[in-house]
Amino acid sequence: MSKTKLLSRIGQKASQNPMRVDLELxxxxxxxxxxxxxxxxxxxxxxVAENHLCWEMLRERIQKxxxxNDIPEWVASYTDPAGAPTFREATAAFLSKFLTKIHLPAESLAFSGGATSVIEMTAFLLGNPGDTAVIPAPAYPVYTGDIGALPGLKRFDLQTHQELEELNSGVSITAELLQKAKEEIEESGSTFRMLILTSPDNPTGMIYSQSQLEILADWCEHNEIHLIVNEIYGLSRxxxxxxxxxxxxxQPIEFVSFGKLMAERKSPWLHLWYSFSKDLGISGFRIGLLHSYHxxxxxxxxxxxxGHSISNYTQWVMQEVLKDEAFMESFxxxxQERLTESYLIVVNSLRENHIPYQAxxxxxxxxxxxxxxxxxxxxxxxxxxxxEIYQEIGVLLTPANGFGHQxxxxxxxxxxxxxHPTLKEAMGRIQKFCQSKKETS
Ligand SMILES: Cc1ncc(COP(=O)(O)O)c(C=O)c1O
Structure with a gap:
């Protein structure tokens, strides 16, 4: 008998579907x-979406x-599964100052081990198995597993454009497009339960303007659909x-956190996800959060x-880091300075090679x-x-097949x-690859 037969239906699926296809490479x-x-x-x-730009700065701080400091008493015991009270306070103050720019109450936060866990928990608590989450394409491939594997929700990749240049003045996600998706989902016997936006987006780096978020929130509230904005890259600008x-x-778009609109409306249909994995470059700490007035x-x-909670030791260390506003500001x-430098190295090289990219x-x-x-x-x-790119020049990009774009x-x-020197090496190799491809075509 095949060993997978000894597993549950979910277990069998999980044993056969790698989290992502590029992990082995x-x-x-x-x-x-x-x-x-x-x-x-x-x-x-x-x-893999790692941020190693300023780790040495944070490491020094954590080691100090x-x-x-002595480890406080509470660290060794159980605490609030949604986050230790002092950690919730410190994170609420950090997000209010740097991300939402508006007061965000600590009671509106719930934490888990990374955004992955937060996405799974939220999907589980808001949707029923078989319900659908609509996500504008292209989008983070792992959403499929996060909302699907345990919560049982389906992913609907909403096509808003074909070519990159169509994104230049923003993601054209309109009420008409959503209405059409809703009809299609309902015809298939499912329920449009939530709309998930990522801003800035993975992989395009696009953001949603305040007026666009308002229109989308109006539509979602009117149709009793949850709107969740994932601002996991909110400070990586x-x-x-x-x-x-x-x-x-x-026509530059200004970044305004969805948290601002949420604070104005305090609606049970509007929610925000955040994590320390990207902006703070500590994916290994596993800290993610849901912000909601529901x-x-x-x-x-x-x-x-x-079962999803974060270790108290991690919460304690990070609350002490976050409390130092001056340090967080300079971090x-x-x-952002180093990220912009990295970005410039890449896009300057792409421009030279006439390779289109999304601004x-x-x-x-x-x-x-x-x-x-x-x-x-x-x-x-x-x-x-x-x-071929990996085998010829040793540069491993993310394959595009899970992003759901047409x-x-x-x-x-x-x-x-x-x-930065390694980034320049990678771009030099890509340049050579493109030249040799052009010569042989
Ligand atoms: C859009 C998005 N959401 C969630 C995650 C997962 O984050 P975490 O490491 O906090 O689980 C990622 C990681 O790449 C991501 O890009």
């Missing part, structure tokens, strides 16, 4: 990592805290006023959330169009090109996981 690339002197022909993994970048933003949702989260500023407002990515090099418009050709040949590059 990621581990392989990391084993043979590029080093300018010791391993100049090594691989450069640029597929753990060296100079590019300086779009940089003289070398300005030209890419003829009291029953927060209570449900608390009652069902112990965020430094991260980004934030996130850790550049979303580029390599469709010119596809042998045909199929997923197979896209997969082959992705592998156009083939777009790839995501993570720009914050390697230092």
């Amino acid at each position: 990621y581990y392989e690339a990391e084993e043979n990592r590029y080093q300018p002197k010791e391993n100049p022909s090594g691989k450069i993994a640029m597929n 805290i753990t060296r100079e 590019i300086d779009i006023s940089h003289p070398d970048l300005r030209q890419d933003y003829p 009291e029953a949702l927060i209570s449900g989260y608390r009652n069902a959330g112990l 965020i500023q430094k991260t 980004s407002y934030g996130s850790l990515f550049v979303w580029m169009d390599l469709s010119l090099f596809l042998t045909d418009e199929s997923e197979k050709a896209e997969q082959e090109l992705w592998l 156009k083939r040949g777009l790839f995501r590059m993570v720009i914050s996981g390697v230092d």
